[in-house]
Amino acid sequence: MTWEKRAVLPLRICLVVLFGVLLVFQTLSLPGQFRYQAEQHPEDADARWVLTGIAVFLVLCVQVVVVATWKLLSLVSADRIFTPDALRWVDVILGAIGAAWLVVLAMFLWVGFHADDPGAPMLLLLVLVSGTVLGLLMVVMRALLRQATTLRTDMDAVI
The missing domain is CATH 1.20.120 (Four Helix Bundle (Hemerythrin (Met), subunit A))
Structure with a gap:
């Protein structure tokens, strides 16, 4: 195993x-x-x-x-x-991360324009940057999965 x-x-x-x-x-x-x-x-x-x-x-x-x-x-x-089904589920993850990122961005902008101290905007900025890193990492992982899926399909065709 x-x-x-x-x-x-x-x-x-x-x-x-x-x-x-x-x-x-x-x-x-x-x-x-x-x-x-x-x-x-x-x-x-x-x-x-x-x-x-x-x-x-x-x-x-x-x-x-x-x-x-x-x-x-x-x-x-x-x-x-290494099938198209996996790519669909990775797309679901990317969609959820993107939707959450947009909401956090809106919160960051609203709080940033209305805050009287930097604590909340800085915390939201940390969450926003972390979400950006996570989203971009998932984009890279999706590209790797797509390449591996293509290679696997090609190998299955040869065998």
Whole structure:
């Protein structure tokens, strides 16, 4: 058994745990946190629903990445990773990262123009740059997967 195949089960366990934690955050923790902030600071209560919606959407983007990663692991287990199906799931991951990146960019711009201290804009800039790196890395990984898929298809045709 190869190391790649040995890593599939622990990674799946981690993905299930991660998805569960994200679900708790999405349904309980984040809405509760914004409700509490609205109660403590009634002057900012109008932002509660916007912030809850943004937070839930960003968590949803991470959940989409988790599900797509699960599907890619299924292709690895079936030795079908070098197929067009894998490229579609990588495209799903890229779409989720892109959607989250756009939302974080909008938050960065809004906070940047309205902030009175640099803390929040700098934190959002860190998230934005990290998301950019992750997205570009996935673009490179997709290109590598596409090349490997083409080579595998060519080899299967020869054999």
